[in-house]
Amino acid sequence: MDKLLKLRDVIDMTSLSKTEIYRRMAKGTFPKSCKLGENCARWKQSDIQAWIEQQVSHG
Numbered sequence: 001m002d003k004l005l006k007l008r009d010v011i012d013m014t015s016l017s018k019t020e021i022y023r024r025m026a027k028g029t030f031p032k033s034c035k036l037g038e039n040c041a042r043w044k045q046s047d048i049q050a051w052i053e054q055q056v057s058h059g
Contacts, residue, residue, distance in 0.1 A: 004042035
């Protein structure tokens with residue numbers, strides 16, 4: 001089962017700011033979060049890891 005990450009975890013893994021994460025999500029260049037409630041968003045760890053690997057391979 002995939003681990004669900006909080007925003008703080010995603011920031012730590014990617015070194016992106018909260019603003020930049022949401023900006024890239026809006027542009028479609030960053031994995032979308034899963035809404036678990038009105039004020040609760042989580043990202044699938046596998047999605048974030050795949051995004052990181054893609055950045056490294058294109059870097």
